Amino acid sequence: MLATPANKIYLNLNMLKTDRYKAFVAYFSTHQPDPVTELHYDSPFELLMAVILSAQCTDKRINQIAPALFARYPTPETLAASTTEEVYSYIKSVSYPNNKTKHLLGMAKMLVAEFNGIVPQGMEDLQKLPGVGRKTANVISAVIFQEPAMAVDTHVFRVSNRIGLTNNAKTPLATELQLTKYLPREFLSVAHHWLILHGRYICVARTPKCNICPLTHFCKYFEQTNTETFLRKKESADLQKARKLQKNKKLNQLAVQLQKLSVPNAVANTD
Ligand code: SF4
Numbered sequence: 001m002l003a004t005p006a007n008k009i010y011l012n013l014n015m016l017k018t019d020r021y022k023a024f025v026a027y028f029s030t031h032q033p034d035p036v037t038e039l040h041y042d043s044p045f046e047l048l049m050a051v052i053l054s055a056q057c058t059d060k061r062i063n064q065i066a067p068a069l070f071a072r073y074p075t076p077e078t079l080a081a082s083t084t085e086e087v088y089s090y091i092k093s094v095s096y097p098n099n100k101t102k103h104l105l106g107m108a109k110m111l112v113a114e115f116n117g118i119v120p121q122g123m124e125d126l127q128k129l130p131g132v133g134r135k136t137a138n139v140i141s142a143v144i145f146q147e148p149a150m151a152v153d154t155h156v157f158r159v160s161n162r163i164g165l166t167n168n169a170k171t172p173l174a175t176e177l178q179l180t181k182y183l184p185r186e187f188l189s190v191a192h193h194w195l196i197l198h199g200r201y202i203c204v205a206r207t208p209k210c211n212i213c214p215l216t217h218f219c220k221y222f223e224q225t226n227t228e229t230f231l232r233k234k235e236s237a238d239l240q241k242a243r244k245l246q247k248n249k250k251l252n253q254l255a256v257q258l259q260k261l262s263v264p265n266a267v268a269n270t271d
Pocket residue numbers: 162163202203204208209210213214215216219220221222
């Protein structure tokens with residue numbers, strides 16, 4: 001039995017996973033049919049640089065430094081011929097600039113030496129490039145080559161778990177495998193953007209904005225955190241916390257009063 005904020009929405013706690021997927025695809029394909037990455041780029045090589053740089057950094061920050069970087073290094077050949085110091089100077093404001101400088105240079109050198117200066121298609125070749133892990137390779141596969149790939153970043157990992165699209169997925173790979181199994185192939189690459197954008201703006205990490213979220217009718221987290229049992233437990237825990245705080249406050253006040261009367265440590269064992 002559910003007690004939503006308005007006590008008016010009735011949800012199905014036993015909703016099947018396949019129904020959650022259907023509801024997820026139905027909502028987003030209607031309301032957000034053509035989501036795109038928020039990273040700015042004009043070529044596969046630019047997107048590859050941007051995605052490598054975006055690890056543990058915001059797209060906003062990457063978009064700020066990208067124009068100068070892309071203008072200086074329009075091709076893998078120009079980047080491969082550069083120096084550590086110069087590349088670093090373009091990316092020093094992003095997270096982990098030393099490592100990312102090494103990755104960019106290594107990636108460009110390998111593109112020139114082994115792939116004719118062209119971003120390769122295929123997970124195996126992509127993952128040979130320095131700085132390119134499974135997530136980055138999936139992004140390039142989906143965005144550049146329109147492959148049915150699911151890149152799992154921190155937003156995709158968290159949001160798919162909260163909604164209940166994944167069950168007990170402990171790693172990005174487990175998340176990817178579950179999403180890939182249940183999502184129709186044609187929606188895999190767009191679903192990546194749906195989950196990222198939803199996680200970035202509504203289902204945020206610390207406190208999800210469930211009060212403005214349109215997915216409450218099929219979200220597992222919302223169901224679980226709005227049952228009467230959950231709310232009662234939460235109320236009881238909050239009450240206990242408040243009582244404890246009150247008790248500590250009184251003890252502190254008592255200790256201060258005793259200190260003033262020069263009776264130190266007299267309340268040490270009162271708890
Ligand atoms: S209802 Fe809350 S937890 Fe569920 S997807 Fe929306 S914001 Fe996230």
